[in-house]
Amino acid sequence: MRAALGWLAWRPGLGDPSFMGWLTVAVYFAGAGMWFYYNRKAPARKRNSGAILAYGLLVLGVNKLFNLSGAITAWLQMSAYEQNWYEQRRLVQAVFIFALLAISAALGVILLPRLAGLSAGIRAALAGLAFLTILAVVRAASLHAVDALLYRPVAGIQLNWVLELAGIAFSSLPALQALMKTG
Numbered sequence: 001m002r003a004a005l006g007w008l009a010w011r012p013g014l015g016d017p018s019f020m021g022w023l024t025v026a027v028y029f030a031g032a033g034m035w036f037y038y039n040r041k042a043p044a045r046k047r048n049s050g051a052i053l054a055y056g057l058l059v060l061g062v063n064k065l066f067n068l069s070g071a072i073t074a075w076l077q078m079s080a081y082e083q084n085w086y087e088q089r090r091l092v093q094a095v096f097i098f099a100l101l102a103i104s105a106a107l108g109v110i111l112l113p114r115l116a117g118l119s120a121g122i123r124a125a126l127a128g129l130a131f132l133t134i135l136a137v138v139r140a141a142s143l144h145a146v147d148a149l150l151y152r153p154v155a156g157i158q159l160n161w162v163l164e165l166a167g168i169a170f171s172s173l174p175a176l177q178a179l180m181k182t183g
Contacts, residue, residue, distance in 0.1 A: 016064075020158075020161050021064070023165075024064055024161070024164055024165060024168070025061055025064050025065045027165060027168045027169075027172075028057050028058075028060055028061030028064060028168055029057075029058070029061045030172070031053075031057040031061075031168050031169075031171055031172030031175070032053075032054050032055070032057035032058040032061060033054075034172055034175040034176055034179060035050050035051075035053040035054035035057065035172070035175045036054045037175075037179060038050050038054075038175040038178055038179055039051055039054060041178075041179075041182055042178070046118075046119075046122070049118055049122045049125075049126065050122075050175070052126070052129070053122075053125050053126065053129055053171060053175070056129045056132075056133070056171075057129065057132075057168065057171060057172070060129075060132055060133065060136060063136060069136055069137075069139060069140035070140075072140050073140050073141075077089075080092075093141045096141050097138055097141055100134065100137055100138070100141075101134070104130065104134055108130070119174070121173075121174030121177065121178070122174060124170060124174060125170065125171045125172070125173070125174045125175070126171075127170070128167050128168070128169075128170030128171035128172075129167075129171045131167045131170070132164065132167040132168065132171065135163060135164060135167065139160075150163070
């Protein structure tokens, strides 16, 4: 019953309806917009990576805006209750995060040679997008120890804000630099 109530309690909307939450959504969309604009001016050989960055930031921004990862977390909690594995959820969460990191590392090793032809800026932006995606998935997995680290304010600033905004900047700055060069 409690899990069903958790699912019903989820509503689409900003998971962090604070100034920083709205700022983060705006920065996601600004980064996506820069990559979309970059793609209009970029040579054809650079458009694929620009499109991946534009759509990736757009999807992560929409996720943040509508708290879609909160819906996934609520659904998983409901499933855990219904399938009687809620008591083992910490182990499942830890295995999931470990598997995510292992898969990410393997993909990095596999994709690294394919990225060699791209500029350092594009490679850095793709790494930033990968980091943001992993951060979103880890937050959705909702380990309490991770949440305590990410959301504990230090001097009024949450590590979550720093990591997310830095990842967006890392993913967006190459587009901004390219646009400033071309005008």
